[in-house]
Amino acid sequence: METTAAAVVLASGAGTRVGAKLNKVYLPLAGRRVVAWSLDAFERVPGIGVLVLVIRPQDRELAEEVTGEGVEIVYGGDTRQASELNALRHLAPRIRGGRVDAVLLHDAARPLVHPELVGAVLARTREDGGAVPGLAADDVVEVEAGHLVAQVPGAIRVQTPQGFRAGPLLEAYEKAEREGFVGTDTSSCMERFSSLPIRWVPGAPENLKITYPHDLVVAERLLAR
Numbered sequence: 001m002e003t004t005a006a007a008v009v010l011a012s013g014a015g016t017r018v019g020a021k022l023n024k025v026y027l028p029l030a031g032r033r034v035v036a037w038s039l040d041a042f043e044r045v046p047g048i049g050v051l052v053l054v055i056r057p058q059d060r061e062l063a064e065e066v067t068g069e070g071v072e073i074v075y076g077g078d079t080r081q082a083s084e085l086n087a088l089r090h091l092a093p094r095i096r097g098g099r100v101d102a103v104l105l106h107d108a109a110r111p112l113v114h115p116e117l118v119g120a121v122l123a124r125t126r127e128d129g130g131a132v133p134g135l136a137a138d139d140v141v142e143v144e145a146g147h148l149v150a151q152v153p154g155a156i157r158v159q160t161p162q163g164f165r166a167g168p169l170l171e172a173y174e175k176a177e178r179e180g181f182v183g184t185d186t187s188s189c190m191e192r193f194s195s196l197p198i199r200w201v202p203g204a205p206e207n208l209k210i211t212y213p214h215d216l217v218v219a220e221r222l223l224a225r
């Protein structure tokens with residue numbers, strides 16, 4: 001039996017801050033749709049044998065336009081946490097059967113992720129249990145009642161893909177659902193519901209998340225290089 005890693009690309013948010021009528025992950029970017037760039041990065045990592053795209057039902061046609069044969073489509077839920085859980089339940093038979101040993105969860109809206117970063121997160125996940133890419137944020141300062149009070153040493157700006165050993169990840173998400181927890185990202189749930197160590201992997205400055213219109217302009221320029 002061959003064991004592989006799975007990647008889950010999250011595309012089920014509304015993405016309203018970008019101000020487009022279309023879900024931002026299907027907007028055109030340097031000749032393709034945003035999400036196509038993210039999927040392509042994972043397809044180029046040999047250790048990733050399963051690729052899941054989490055979508056909104058109303059985006060099905062668009063999703064099918066950007067996915068090839070190998071991409072498995074799953075419907076998301078009302079929150080990021082619920083969408084992640086749907087994807088993990090979809091993978092559950094393969095996780096419990098030992099065919100999927102690690103899962104990497106990624107924002108579809110981070111189209112500039114590089115296969116090398118995916119590979120680094122996967123390697124660290126397999127070695128330590130959990131891995132999150134991030135950029136050192138040495139300009140972060142705590143503010144209280146409008147006053148700067150202290151620098152925040154050691155802070156990082158968290159990115160995706162975030163990787164975890166598959167069994168503990170599924171277990172943590174099932175537990176979180178029973179307790180009604182809704183996290184902001186995968187690591188926030190794992191910090192609370194799992195004892196896996198979560199290691200920092202240096203992220204990439206260009207691995208930006210498309211949130212506002214200007215992010216599209218920057219991403220287009222970077223991809224054109």
Ligand SMILES: C[C@](O)(CO)[C@H](O)COP(=O)(O)O
Nearest residue numbers: 080107158159160184185209
């Ligand atoms: C996980 C994340 O990319 C970390 O920067 C970010 O929190 C995702 O935010 P979203 O609003 O769920 O897209």
